[in-house]
Amino acid sequence: MSSERAGFGGHEFIVFYDGRCPICRREIAGLRRKSRDGKLGWQDIRAEGFDAALLGKTEQDLMAEIHGMHADGRLVTGLAVFQTVYALAGLGWLAAILSWPLTEPLFVRLYAGFARHRLRLGGIVGDNSCRDEKCKVSSD
Numbered sequence: 001m002s003s004e005r006a007g008f009g010g011h012e013f014i015v016f017y018d019g020r021c022p023i024c025r026r027e028i029a030g031l032r033r034k035s036r037d038g039k040l041g042w043q044d045i046r047a048e049g050f051d052a053a054l055l056g057k058t059e060q061d062l063m064a065e066i067h068g069m070h071a072d073g074r075l076v077t078g079l080a081v082f083q084t085v086y087a088l089a090g091l092g093w094l095a096a097i098l099s100w101p102l103t104e105p106l107f108v109r110l111y112a113g114f115a116r117h118r119l120r121l122g123g124i125v126g127d128n129s130c131r132d133e134k135c136k137v138s139s140d
């Protein structure tokens with residue numbers, strides 16, 4: 001996928017996130033405040049008109065874990081997205097911790113568990129907007 005089709009608009013990296021996930025929305029809002037230099041772009045995968053097929057993915061793929069794309073078209077998932085985003089948002093120290101050989105495997109596992117349960121966890125931390133079926137992705 002070309003960076004023009006991804007809507008890069010001068011961004012070095014685009015984050016594809018679930019705008020209906022309360023925890024995800026909170027994290028993205030904080031990162032947007034940190035990153036005002038235009039290096040990062042944001043795409044809500046639940047926004048009207050967004051088509052996962054443009055990334056060669058399904059909605060279910062994008063819901064399973066966070067995705068990001070570099071301006072050169074490289075798609076990354078999971079912890080690699082956070083490592084890139086934190087580095088570009090001026091949080092290099094956090095990106096480094098997530099990348100250390102001794103800690104990276106732990107954070108990969110922690111993120112995998114979070115990704116599986118993020119909508120339920122959002123309800124626990126005070127946002128019940130995903131307790132009904134509107135945040136579910138069909139498993140056809």
